[in-house]
Amino acid sequence: MRRTIYRILTGTLLTLTVSIDAANAAEPHQDRCVILVSVDGLAGFYLDDPKAHMPTLRRLAREGARADGLVCSFPTVTWPNHTTLVTGVTPAKHGVIGNSYLDRETGKTVPLIPDPLLDKDQVVKTPTIYDVAHKAGLTTSAIIWPATRNAKTLDFTVPDMKGNDSWQNFGTPKWLGELRESGLPIDRYGPWVDESSGGVQRDWLYVRMAEQLLKKHSPNLLLIHLVEADHAQHKFGPRSGDAYWSVSYCDDRIRDLVDAIEQSPLRERTTLIIASDHGFFPITRDILPNVLLKKRGLLGDGRQTAICVPQGGGCAVYILDDERRPDLIKQLRADFKAIEGMQAVFGPDQFAAIGQPTREQDPHGADLWLAAESGYSFSGSQNGDDLVTARSAPAGTHGFLPDQPDMLGTLVLHGFGIRQGAQLGKVQNVDVAPTMAHLLGVAIPRADGHVLIKGLSE
Numbered sequence: 001m002r003r004t005i006y007r008i009l010t011g012t013l014l015t016l017t018v019s020i021d022a023a024n025a026a027e028p029h030q031d032r033c034v035i036l037v038s039v040d041g042l043a044g045f046y047l048d049d050p051k052a053h054m055p056t057l058r059r060l061a062r063e064g065a066r067a068d069g070l071v072c073s074f075p076t077v078t079w080p081n082h083t084t085l086v087t088g089v090t091p092a093k094h095g096v097i098g099n100s101y102l103d104r105e106t107g108k109t110v111p112l113i114p115d116p117l118l119d120k121d122q123v124v125k126t127p128t129i130y131d132v133a134h135k136a137g138l139t140t141s142a143i144i145w146p147a148t149r150n151a152k153t154l155d156f157t158v159p160d161m162k163g164n165d166s167w168q169n170f171g172t173p174k175w176l177g178e179l180r181e182s183g184l185p186i187d188r189y190g191p192w193v194d195e196s197s198g199g200v201q202r203d204w205l206y207v208r209m210a211e212q213l214l215k216k217h218s219p220n221l222l223l224i225h226l227v228e229a230d231h232a233q234h235k236f237g238p239r240s241g242d243a244y245w246s247v248s249y250c251d252d253r254i255r256d257l258v259d260a261i262e263q264s265p266l267r268e269r270t271t272l273i274i275a276s277d278h279g280f281f282p283i284t285r286d287i288l289p290n291v292l293l294k295k296r297g298l299l300g301d302g303r304q305t306a307i308c309v310p311q312g313g314g315c316a317v318y319i320l321d322d323e324r325r326p327d328l329i330k331q332l333r334a335d336f337k338a339i340e341g342m343q344a345v346f347g348p349d350q351f352a353a354i355g356q357p358t359r360e361q362d363p364h365g366a367d368l369w370l371a372a373e374s375g376y377s378f379s380g381s382q383n384g385d386d387l388v389t390a391r392s393a394p395a396g397t398h399g400f401l402p403d404q405p406d407m408l409g410t411l412v413l414h415g416f417g418i419r420q421g422a423q424l425g426k427v428q429n430v431d432v433a434p435t436m437a438h439l440l441g442v443a444i445p446r447a448d449g450h451v452l453i454k455g456l457s458e
Helices: 002-010 044-048 055-063 078-087 129-135 166-170 173-181 186-194 198-216 228-236 241-262 289-295 325-337 348-354 429-440
Strands: 033-039 069-071 100-103 108-111 140-143 156-158 221-226 270-275 281-287 306-311 314-319 342-346 368-372 375-378 388-397 411-415 426-428
Touching: 033 078, 033 241, 033 429, 044 055, 055 241, 055 270, 055 411, 078 129, 078 429, 100 306, 100 314, 129 140, 129 221, 129 429, 140 198, 156 166, 166 173, 166 186, 173 186, 173 198, 186 198, 198 221, 198 228, 198 241, 221 241, 228 241, 228 388, 241 270, 270 429, 289 306, 289 325, 306 375, 314 325, 325 342, 325 368, 342 348, 348 368, 368 375, 375 388, 426 429
Parallel strands: 033 221, 033 270, 069 426, 140 156, 140 221, 281 375
Antiparallel strands: 100 108, 270 411, 281 388, 306 314, 314 368, 342 368
């Protein structure tokens, strides 16, 4: 078991790398554009699945560089992984440890998704690619990139938030005026977010907005987040008919973005990077760890000595009694390990291996982390007596340990500075930001990752 978990946590890096220090002497490139497209939930296996219709992405992979899979951050959920993609460090360092965390003082869960409460500077602790690019005098932009609310170093931005007024309150006013004048239905964003099928319209709109930026403003850095593939797979599961439709739809949007690049002033010196934040597992059963806490007398009836905060296939456990913490950690590790569908239980002594902070390193850090097996997802419910329950219908989710075949993400690089036909092997997501920085002629201090030199032609 220990050997299995070690392989899951570490994997094997087959890419050649260079030191981050090598980029420190570079000069910022005003005449270049680097675009990072996150296709939320685009598992790496789709790229080689004959049932997945993705002619554009496969052409870009043939003409450029591709990874055999992208090892994402644990828990493999949206907010921490998008932050890792732009910082080059693990959640333990950048501070976005999940889609939510527990405030120990109030005992309440604080949601980070979709940026309802906190600004970027309140949650992201380390420099991002857009921070260093902006400081170097480059033009930066982001279209619904997570954890960017009120980001001061984005010249053009709309945040990934809900509500009709979110873009008006937190977007770039002059740019929004240009988009509205051009006829783009940006005022439909709020209603589309709330519609069950809203990801389709939203992805179409995001690419149209990117097209306007590329043609009119020539940004040096553009981050764009596409959402429909994640939405479809949560509802219907990976490799379902709806999942295959959604990845084809996303491929169409990438095609539109490629067309926009071809019409942009920097088309000859533009690099396109397509990545994802996680893969997907099917789920048919729920694990209810808070029911176990209730049975142990630690939760419920006005008590909250411990509580679990689910993250899909991962789960953070918080212990709020300081005196009993060491004993409860030991007891609960054994209790949780015995639950059906539990793949691993990690104590604070193992957090460094999964890229999570201890509570001493970060007040939001958990006391235990749980990881489920494929087929199971964590629920925060305290109802009933069963620790595992069947779901009413099959679905899909993520959050699981990252270095498992179906949890690997996608990574394709194409365009200026990319070596044609390069095979990168298995890549870590902390390598994406340093590679973007290298292409832009800037450097990210204290990054954990390395430049993917094997995929570069310069």
